[in-house]
Amino acid sequence: MKDNKAYLSNNLYLLRAEKRWTQKYVAETLNVTRQTIHSLESNKYNPSLMLAFEISLLFGKRIDEIFSYNKNMEGND
Structure with a gap:
């Protein structure tokens, strides 16, 4: 049996650190909560397509x- 798992990852933390922006600043600019930014950075939450465009x-x-x-396909025969 094959186990198909898809993973969405991001480098938001690094990009934010480069600009020296706080999670609060990014959240306020995008009109979301700071917790949303934290969840995105820790890969606990996937953004909507609209939010992904706004972030970009x-x-x-x-x-x-x-x-x-990343789509990971593992064979579990």
Whole structure:
């Protein structure tokens, strides 16, 4: 049996640190809570497509420069 797992990861923490922005600043700019930013950075929450676009505009990066999609296919025969 195959186990298909998909993972969405991001480098928000690094991008935010580069700009020396706080989670609070990013949250207020995007009109979300600080907890949302924390959850995104710790990969506990996946953003909506609209939020992903807003994040990319804020950081001046393409979505695929911020978010990575990995599909792990393991064979469990």
